Amino acid sequence: MIDQLIGHFSKIRPFSDTEKTAIRKNSIIRKFPVGELLLKEGSRQAETFFILKGCIRRYRLLNGEEITTGFYAENQWVISMTDFPDSAPADDYLVCMEECILVVGNEEQAQSLFKEFPDFEAIARTILQQVMAEQHKHMQAYLTESPEQRYLRLVETNPGLLQRVSQYYIASYIGVKPESLSRIRKRILKPDK
């Protein structure tokens, strides 16, 4: 299964057999059940995940209500901001929405890989840049789109997700009540009515 991660890395640049072996040797693959919390508010201990299989939801707890702020599925990186030097404790949660098979990494492990393969630091930087660009795009869109536009973007960019995630969380993610999401979906399905 780790070949999925190596395949992902190889899009950045080809790897030698020695490097592939090092990645295989250093990667920790773990299975998590539905509902498992991978990150909790206030936590300082944090890991970076690469999703081999499954779906993860990010949310923030506000006055007892869960506000969904992100979804992640296969071949996506889930980076906890608490993994960074001098960072504040986590202000949000990560929960497995399905049984998940994840590559689990942390800063210490990354540093030991960088020591052996200094080149990997450039790859880590590229991945960070990609995740950051995605995050920026999401932010820009959120700041300037209506809930309906947000829903359409989700349909367009991640149609599989809509089948896998409860409408309740989709509504929270686009910033409306579940009833409003039903209306938006009806309007999209029958645009002439």
Next chain:
Amino acid sequence: MIDQLIGHFSKIRPFSDTEKTAIRKNSIIRKFPVGELLLKEGSRQAETFFILKGCIRRYRLLNGEEITTGFYAENQWVISMTDFPDSAPADDYLVCMEECILVVGNEEQAQSLFKEFPDFEAIARTILQQVMAEQHKHMQAYLTESPEQRYLRLVETNPGLLQRVSQYYIASYIGVKPESLSRIRKRILKPDK
């Protein structure tokens, strides 16, 4: 003036004199007038800026209207997502709100520094992580806060900015009309009324 940048870097780790000289030699400092566009929608050519002096606004153009999505001031990094490999063209603008003195960098220049000082790659990664954590925090807050809470956060985290930026842009940034911002400000100043 470049010592301001070196001072910023030194918070991550101390630098040798050779390294300081390399940073001095490789840094390009430029002055930009008020109103200068540092990035335009559709652009692919992009640079990274470190603000020595001045204030920059990020905005997106939507149906002819400018939606302000970010402010940056002294000792902050302004990273254009178009600077990344395989990234889409810019979807937003960066404009100087005051006369700005900036350190201007690009990927090519960074790569040549990394070649001479492989260690700098780790510093670049740390800076990216910090910018990413800030961006994440802003996003989380935006998704879960009311306009009034957003304004209060701005007052708390960046009081100087409010003196330097027109209320019109502050209103756009917190997602309300200028009239609503006036009401919010009155309510905050006289909480008992």
